[in-house]
Amino acid sequence: MWQTLRIEIVIQRNETATRADVVIAGAGIIGLATALALADAGLHVVVFERGTAMSESSWAAAGMLAGCDPENPAALRELSLLSLALYPEFLARIEELSGETIPLRTRQTLQGTDHLPFDLRALKAAEAEALAPGLRTGGQSFTLLDEHSLDPRDLGQALPAAARAAGVELHEGVAVNAVHSGGDGVVVETTAGPLTARHFVNAAGAWAGSPGTSAGASLPVAPRKGQMLAVELPGEVQLRCVLRTPELYIVPRGGGRYVIGATVEDLGFDKQVFPAQIDALLASAATLWTPLRGARIVETWAGLRPGTADGLPVIDRVAPGILVAAGHFRNGILLAPATARAVRELIGGRRPAVELSAFRANRFDGMKDAETGQA
Known part of the structure; x- marks a missing residue:
């Protein structure tokens, strides 16, 4: 209001x-x-x-x-590294002033890419699958990044x-x-x-x-629309790290809940969610990490990224x-x-x-x- x-x-x-x-x-x-x-x-x-x-x-x-995501533009690296260095102080200040806690949800990212930078080590298939049981690499190389995530909410x-x-x-x-x-x-x-x-x-x-x-x-x-979903996955097989490729990401939130995204669309300020695209995202995620075949969609939404x-x-x-x-x-x-x-x-x-x-x-x-x- x-x-x-x-x-x-x-x-x-x-x-x-x-x-x-x-x-x-x-x-x-x-x-x-x-x-x-x-x-x-x-x-x-x-x-x-x-x-x-x-x-x-x-x-x-x-x-x-994702300061070290190999898909990021090279020009972002210096600003990203500075921001990562400032983040502990940033979160501590917010927690001090608000009385709220902002926990880190994950501390590593299993990153897949078709073109692995020279300074990153490619994991062996067994190493990658140990981190994400049920992973299907689809011919991509995977590396492990020391990278945190938090819940923006x-x-x-x-x-x-x-x-x-x-x-x-x-x-x-x-x-x-x-x-x-x-x-x-x-x-x-x-x-x-x-x-x-x-x-x-x-x-x-x-x-x-x-x-x-x-x-x-x-x-x-201009707005760049992104549709996303959250799922709940029962059972003992769970991810402890973010799983990301250039096409999609699977982000654990804890308690068997995962965020999956995202589309990139030039549709102005439209935030409508389309079930067909949500289903396609989940299908792609389940192809990458097969345990998601047993997941249940619990939330869908769309956001407007500010793009240049x-x-x-x-x-x-x-x-x-x-x-x-x-x-x-x-x-x-x-x-x-x-x-x-x-x-x-x-x-x-x-x-x-x-x-x-x-x-x-x-x-x-x-x-x-x-x-x-x-x-």
């Missing part, structure tokens, strides 16, 4: 009073992780979320901290509470309609009224490219006082701590800990020119 919230601005001597240091659009994991990092740095942070916090792609995700409970406890003002059911840069800051127009701030961060996920949040910048972030043309996020200052942290596609859960650190460094005028040139918004300019034939 949309809140009845009005934020008034005070005008004195024809100047609009600043009411926040930073305004953030979007209360998914990127927006709230950034808000928490900025609040911990002593800034007054206001977050506007068009719906409910942590209810879109952050809620729908599988929760794999645990984060969905804890992170909004942690942000509020840190002093973040979180307003759900309030959309950002426009952002204007000028003078010493920005004016953010919302469905609840205007607010001024020194900085604005567009962390609106699949909605980051919409006219209201993009602040006039051309930002080619090259599969990389946008982490950049696009105008005075206006930053973007969006387009993380499959890796929002993984990259949240490092993205939050980068935005905090940009706002603070410090050199980011990792090189961000691969994530600049203007990297798409050449693509647009090629599509339109313009010079």
Whole structure:
């Protein structure tokens, strides 16, 4: 339900009073992780979320901290490694502030691939099948990665509470309609009224490219639909690690429950779940790991990943006082701590800990020119 919230601005001597240091659009994991990092740095942070916090792609995700997935773009590696290094502190801070526990559900991933990188050792068939009894490799090579996973729904409970406890003002059911840069800051127009701030961060996920949040910048972030399912599997044969190939993943949640995903579809903001595609996902998963033939579907859903043309996020200052942290596609859960650190460094005028040139918004300019034939 949309809140009845009005934020008034005070005008004195024809100047609009600043009411926040930073305004953030979007209360998914990127927006709230950034808000928490900025609040911990002593800034007054206001977050506007068009719906409910942590209810879109952050809620729908599988929760794999897949920093060493050989299918990831090479340009993500440095940011991924930084985020993995920050994750223990990130989770500890959330738990401290929220009083909630965010357990790691798995600690290893059995990764299948057609092209194993030189720095990873291929397991023998018997080694792989010992980790996943009933595995059918289909001719793929498998390797074992030291990689954790968590349940994003645990984060969905804890992170909004942690942000509020840190002093973040979180307003759900309030959309950002426009952002204007000028003078010493920005004016953010919302469905609840205007607010001024020194900085604005567009962390609106699949909605980051919409006219209201993009602040006039051309930002080619679009929804990439992913359908998923959860199953329950009785019996003694269970997985203790994530099982993943380039086509699908099977993520244990504990207690015989598994998450299986996911489709990748360009269908706009449609989140309809289609039984035929769910059945196809389960059939593929059961072909890879045969014990799933005895599994029962207990839940289905679809999420909207924020995607870009090259599969990389946008982490950049696009105008005075206006930053973007969006387009993380499959890796929002993984990259949240490092993205939050980068935005905090940009706002603070410090050199980011990792090189961000691969994530600049203007990297798409050449693509647009090629599509339109313009010079």
